[in-house]
Amino acid sequence: MSKNPEKLRPKLARLSEALESGALDQARRMLNRGLAPVDVAHLLESTPPKERDVLWELIEPELQGDVLQYLGEDIQVEFLNRMDAQQLVSATEGLDVDDLADLLQRLPNTVTLEVLASMEAQERQRLETVLSYPEDTAGGLMNTDTLTIRPDITLDVVLRYLRRHERLPDTTDSLLVVTRSDKLIGSLPINRLLVSEPSMLVREVMDTDMLSIQATAEDTDVANLFEKFDLVSAPVIGSDGHLLGRITIDDVVDVIRGDAEHQMMSMAGLDEDEDTFAPAWRTSRRRAVWLGINLITAFMAAAVIGMFEATIAQVTALAVLMPIVASMGGIAGSQALTVLIRGIALGHVSGSNVRWLLNRELIVGALNGLLWALVIAAIAVAWFGDLALGGIIAAAIVINLLFAALCGTLLPVILRRLNIDAALSGSVILTTVTDVIGFLAFLGLATVFYL
């Protein structure tokens, strides 16, 4: 496998040529020997369903497991559902325990049991440990390929012990020091092993203040710890202090990416696991729900306008200008909302400083409200030649931007307390508020004045 990215593009070009010209044997050779599994996975993810199925059939069974672990969840499930237990057993041979556990969690229970039954006792036991924790916890994220040593041996013995291995587990940056009963008592960073006198004891050089992670810890918290302390790997322990496995930075990077995608996708009511090339029918069904929720809020805004039909019939300029009031409130509110959602995610926002933030946002809302109220009023007066209309819309803009600030600040704080995902539901609720308040303020003031 070459790590040279420049060599990848011509390979992919030749592959797609081979596919188009029907030279399937050549394409099969390239898929199975010319490309790294991670590149094959990326190719599959970049291919529409029909061509993707053709490609998948060309991949040799032993390679399918390797490729599967790099695929997004949506596509994984699709391919997994087509394989029988026998195929799964051969495909999943040689996978890391944590990747295998991720795959098995997407399978029906009966198939999982069959795969487990086909494994060696030790491997099965390890896998069962990982499977006993939810996927989004430290236990579900960990690997069980830890290298453990005892505290009372010399570093020289450790070096000779390591040399007996053909290779060390990937991303091994420290050896874990355990008691006879597998209780974690320290860690020996490889880099410290290398600079220390070989005659010293592990106990003398090991790090006893190392970070260890409870198996039940949430994956997002694990990611924060890795980031904060620039970790490459960290041991995972059970509630009794026994070593269960370790988490490596590559899995943490996946968690960070996943969280970021979740935040971005859920703002549009989408799922981060969604296949970019999901078929039209499935896509329609998934998106319909979000459109339906937004339709309810749109009808709430319409109901508010409906209360003022008589006013609009008399002054049609109101109908022309009213979307401006609602839109400016929505934009200002979403700015406050985004800053708060990020602040909460970063751990900057706590009970004690929400009051300061609310105060700041209200001042910002007032300042920007006044500024743009003047601009909008001037244009409205010039457009419709009605001085009163200018005053009414200016007042409505200021009112709506203040409500937007209030709502944008408090909404994420309240939703968090209720354990509701603010990225998903925050913007819907916010726009409902700014639409309703915007129409109510503008049309209400106009009704008082004109009728």
Added chain:
Amino acid sequence: MSKNPEKLRPKLARLSEALESGALDQARRMLNRGLAPVDVAHLLESTPPKERDVLWELIEPELQGDVLQYLGEDIQVEFLNRMDAQQLVSATEGLDVDDLADLLQRLPNTVTLEVLASMEAQERQRLETVLSYPEDTAGGLMNTDTLTIRPDITLDVVLRYLRRHERLPDTTDSLLVVTRSDKLIGSLPINRLLVSEPSMLVREVMDTDMLSIQATAEDTDVANLFEKFDLVSAPVIGSDGHLLGRITIDDVVDVIRGDAEHQMMSMAGLDEDEDTFAPAWRTSRRRAVWLGINLITAFMAAAVIGMFEATIAQVTALAVLMPIVASMGGIAGSQALTVLIRGIALGHVSGSNVRWLLNRELIVGALNGLLWALVIAAIAVAWFGDLALGGIIAAAIVINLLFAALCGTLLPVILRRLNIDAALSGSVILTTVTDVIGFLAFLGLATVFYL
């Protein structure tokens, strides 16, 4: 420094007690000796400006540099601007070259020169190498603390050479093999060094197919390579193949986080470097621009409505229902837009499959358009008792959702080709289109029918 997160909270509580009761000496002691620099930085970022300034003054000058490197750019700049060159020199002592370079890039040139002048020749030369590349390239991201070895020595010699160090650079997972003229020819992973026979030559065990990164590569591409190959560190070379430094995973994690924040924040027209507790005045000015841009698009929508004032005067139900048409288009469009922006960021979308995606999105738009058009029409007819109104709004919904699909799919592709950030400008342009088309279709059809 303890890595135990459970111990942090009571410490912070005691610190804020000490601050509130005015026990500044106690607070100073806790800040400078009780907390890790990364925790102090987080505390500063979570504190409103006035209290933040008090905290900052309590931090000892030698520690300020350590804390500075963990702060967000916005806050960094603020504190840096208050320090004179002498303070900067003492604060930046002992920082890694890459972190130091990041800080210096935020300073006026004269101050940078003063700091450079105060350094030792070798250190200065290293720093100047890093400074010669933009911050968002591999060169700006790299550190110069590489451990290099020659190919023709035995591993035993390498081990003895390492033992002469007091400690190895952080996150050292491989030694870089260079020629006499510093040309990179291979890499010796530490884990391979540990399992190989000490009598072998470096040349025999080194990896010659290792990934090396050009100093001019963009940081986002570097992050993708690290993710794809599960790297912990990678060498950076100049265009002539000479070793310049290395990039470590902790800096890559920062890039990934930064990219994710940029995407999220720019969707609301915000800057990802913004301080959560930025003062009201600065916040207002920054956000005003985005509101102004959105105001222009809101007036475009208003202008479209203005064309149909006569129709609205006759049928006021149109004013009540028209926001629904615009809003449904906006939501459907932003779903397509988000899927495309993510697909492009992941490298799934290329010229050859955009046509498939456009086709899929149009089908999705048509299906969801028809579904919700029927629902909305039924409600409209029941509400206003006007069968024609139902037909008109149904047609407008379908038209707008088709345009939303078209625009949501093609916009990010076009913006990318023009090198414009789709996360920033995509949603503004999209909403303008769905507002204008929505109002045009709905009010236009109504005008044809009613007038």
